[in-house]
Amino acid sequence: MMLKAKNLNKSYGTNKALTDLNLEVPKGIIFGLLGPNGAGKSTFIRIINQIIDADSGDILINGEKLHPKHISQIGYLPEERGLYKKMKVWDQMMYFARLKGLGHQEAKSRIHTWLSKLEMLDWREKKIEDLSKGMAQKVQFISTIIHNPPLLILDEPFSGFDPVNAEIIKDEILQLKKEGTTVILSTHRMESVELLCDQVAMINRSYKILDGTIREVKNSFRPEVYQIALNQLKKEIPAEWSSSEEEGIWTFTLSLSGKSPNELLGELMGYGEVVSFRELVPSMEEIFIHQVKSMQHG
Numbered sequence: 001m002m003l004k005a006k007n008l009n010k011s012y013g014t015n016k017a018l019t020d021l022n023l024e025v026p027k028g029i030i031f032g033l034l035g036p037n038g039a040g041k042s043t044f045i046r047i048i049n050q051i052i053d054a055d056s057g058d059i060l061i062n063g064e065k066l067h068p069k070h071i072s073q074i075g076y077l078p079e080e081r082g083l084y085k086k087m088k089v090w091d092q093m094m095y096f097a098r099l100k101g102l103g104h105q106e107a108k109s110r111i112h113t114w115l116s117k118l119e120m121l122d123w124r125e126k127k128i129e130d131l132s133k134g135m136a137q138k139v140q141f142i143s144t145i146i147h148n149p150p151l152l153i154l155d156e157p158f159s160g161f162d163p164v165n166a167e168i169i170k171d172e173i174l175q176l177k178k179e180g181t182t183v184i185l186s187t188h189r190m191e192s193v194e195l196l197c198d199q200v201a202m203i204n205r206s207y208k209i210l211d212g213t214i215r216e217v218k219n220s221f222r223p224e225v226y227q228i229a230l231n232q233l234k235k236e237i238p239a240e241w242s243s244s245e246e247e248g249i250w251t252f253t254l255s256l257s258g259k260s261p262n263e264l265l266g267e268l269m270g271y272g273e274v275v276s277f278r279e280l281v282p283s284m285e286e287i288f289i290h291q292v293k294s295m296q297h298g
């Protein structure tokens with residue numbers, strides 16, 4: 001297990017930011033940390049990065065209790081980006097690389113590789129303050145991964161990027177995973193969660209409210225509703241199915257209501273030719289909104 005949180009608690013005064021958080025992040029996966037604003041995600045990330053301490057509970061990295069030596073094994077892209085505006089791109093990256101323990105030659109070669117990979121080589125002598133937001137984000141991203149950390153923690157890594165650059169960063173994250181890096185990704189963007197994450201945990205109001213693989217989470221939210229389309233009707237569709245017709249195709253949704261999918265399909269075949277029979281699986285976005293709202297009302 002790359003990272004394990006055991007009964008983690010953290011309060012700011014009377015404000016509880018994490019309540020008995022238990023979490024396991026296996027090696028080599030992309031783990032999505034989800035939750036609405038103020039849920040406790042950044043608090044958890046700050047504890048892992050030893051910026052703040054938990055009130056109680058433990059974090060284990062590779063089975064060892066969190067220790068200052070682990071800092072060099074973690075690459076952290078904070079939500080509030082921290083670059084030195086007056087520094088030149090190259091110097092800034094060299095500074096971070098050396099800070100993370102890389103030798104000068106090694107740092108030089110890696111910075112060169114990454115700047116050229118992300119098409120930033122021509123900008124190496126420019127000051128950070130002269131870069132566009134997206135370019136500065138690239139510099140920050142490279143600075144985060146330059147020392148090849150086995151654990152990467154990315155807080156909203158796509159913010160500030162246009163779609164093309166977001167795609168480039170996404171591909172780099174996937175490549176890092178392929179090379180064995182474990183990634184914790186904190187984000188509100190559910191579409192990137194579906195695309196990237198192997199497992200997720202959702203935090204709301206300091207509590208973990210669900211976790212598992214994307215498939216497990218989705219399976220636990222299957223409403224057992226099917227989207228159906230029929231052609232060439234043999235008999236009239238019951239009014240309570242609220243179907244609508246367009247160009248001879250009748251569409252509606254039906255709940256299984258205790259039947260098996262095959263039983264429902266068999267029944268539908270009596271009404272006409274079934275041209276579509278598809279289970280409606282909620283998106284992570286729908287699950288997220290559903291969970292957060294149900295907790296507000298509960």
Ligand SMILES: Nc1ncnc2c1ncn2[C@@H]1O[C@H](COP(=O)(O)OP(=O)(O)OP(=O)(O)O)[C@@H](O)[C@H]1O
Binds near residue numbers: 016035037039040042
């Ligand atoms: N330094 C602080 N002092 C007091 N309260 C804080 C502090 N930092 C966070 N909190 C509170 O702790 C709770 C969790 O905040 P946290 O920043 O961890 O949430 P988050 O999930 O990262 O939210 P966001 O998605 O908005 O970044 C919130 O109620 C927040 O107001």
